[in-house]
Amino acid sequence: MPSSSTQTLDVALGERSYPIHVGPGLLADPRWFASLAPAQRVAVVTNTTVGPLYLPRLQRTLETLRVACIGIAIPDGEAFKNWETLNRIFDALLENRCERSTPVLALGGGVVGDIAGFAAATYQRGVPFYQIPTTLLAQVDSSVGGKTAINHPLGKNMIGAFYQPQAVVADTDTLTTLPERELRSGLAEVIKYGLIRDAEFFDWLETRLEALLAREPEALTFAIVRSCANKAQIVAADERETGIRALLNLGHTFGHAIETGLGYGQWLHGEAVAAGTVLAADVSVRLGYLSPEQKERLVALYRRAGLPTRAPALGAARYLALMGHDKKVQGSRIRFVLLRRIGEAFVSADVPETVLEQAFAACCGHG
């Protein structure tokens, strides 16, 4: 019997449906890995930080199912999400004579999931793939959508495939070793789901934020499942990224500009998204879509979560350039995700430059 604290969400996408299991203690429980038993052997891609912490636990669990583990540890960090690392994974799969039926498991955060997923998508033209995300960001973001990729020197995530996992096992216990700053960064993506389409969830987050920061398993489980359910509904409605899937980019247009402007790695993704969302909210207020009170509510929640609510002072001109704004090119208008209220976002390509400049002046620097 699953313990009452474990929840399973079924994601129905395209041709296949797969479960996301969320809760504490899952890595130590063979039930969640029973579907691997027929394979007898699996390849586990992890990194040099997460591997020592959780690979032995997973290995022991798989041993009880008589499934052998081929461990493949890659270096930790976005800088290694490239062809060289991918090829090391292929080398290991081939040296161990992994076959088309040998599952590939990703044990780690977003980088491990992206690169292991792409390896699974392309090794012998596709092998079964399982995700075991160990960061809050990966649990609420990479678990749904099937995106896999590596970076190219000329662009992030430029090479990849859409490839769905057979199952996702998100063990909230793995969050106990997550650095505080990464937990808070993950919360920015959790809060995003409340902002764009789930006001009730936002209310819940306001009530239970301290439980999440204290890493209480039940609060984490609820927040992860609710986030994944929101993302699954959006992706199911728009698999080809032409319509409402754009709402998932709330705070991301500004956020990417912050990340690129500061140099990748200075701010974590969620930190940039939080400050970027405040900018989007500020623009929404200036254009009369959002009330100032609602904006203050979201700023207050970010503050409690320890997330930045002011963007770095790069200057309006630099921000506009980073966002790909080009006065000389017709039709180069940027599409922004704006807020009408907490729980309702929309896309607008109709934001005057002067309003953007006012928002940068109001929301950047030490304030």
Added chain:
Amino acid sequence: MPSSSTQTLDVALGERSYPIHVGPGLLADPRWFASLAPAQRVAVVTNTTVGPLYLPRLQRTLETLRVACIGIAIPDGEAFKNWETLNRIFDALLENRCERSTPVLALGGGVVGDIAGFAAATYQRGVPFYQIPTTLLAQVDSSVGGKTAINHPLGKNMIGAFYQPQAVVADTDTLTTLPERELRSGLAEVIKYGLIRDAEFFDWLETRLEALLAREPEALTFAIVRSCANKAQIVAADERETGIRALLNLGHTFGHAIETGLGYGQWLHGEAVAAGTVLAADVSVRLGYLSPEQKERLVALYRRAGLPTRAPALGAARYLALMGHDKKVQGSRIRFVLLRRIGEAFVSADVPETVLEQAFAACCGHG
């Protein structure tokens, strides 16, 4: 109006259907490329042999549709079907700011089709793909099945994806510059379709072989369309390669052993398949499945096609090793495609080693 000599076959596979247009003069005719017009720009992957011959012709045709061509020429040969070459394609796509909507066209033989197809499958997680095969082998084999791949130092076609093209344009005029030996090698794959499931087509090939060798457009068009139609029916019945798709490997188990045993590139693929098919036929006769007369018929057709009908004398022990036969491993029996008659193949894992040894003794060397 399409000329009467152009034929179109619709391939219905999985979620999508796509057309294969076959006939003379197609590269010079904008009708077959009209669906590219909205894209305005395409990337054409070709090689340094085929590019000078046919890229200008394609470019002129696309110009009449106001579609600009980004030409990407890779070195000619299987040795270059690797990551390094793939990355050069990605570099070119990124340097030219190709987008998710920019089609990738493969203009060339099997290597160009495989690597360009894999680039299309993975650039920005998938862009529209068009195949313009310029060898007989690519026209009858790569046009159907959606296989794309690159080689890895530890194995051929180890990295790849299943990715269907939007359309295939097979211009029989491009076969006029194909080296004689490659034309004959391609015919081995054409003959294979007759052998495994289409006795009527085999009869036709016996009648019209000289027309094919003389590269008469109407004969070529018929043979290409009929081959693709046979392959499409097999693949549609068995997309996951679990059952009858194995029949496509007639002559390939022996053939791969010949290719590997001699070192890749010594014999062309079709040459190895022809000699390998004779071995399979010989085994079929020895086991009482096939009549000696039927075997002689296929040997006679290969001879007329200028294809080898005797395998190189590598010795039975070496052949068995090359085919992965291992006495120590239980269940390592090789699955052979055998013939019951011309037009009917089947799979058998029940071939005694002594029969194989007799076949090698009878069918190898100068005879």
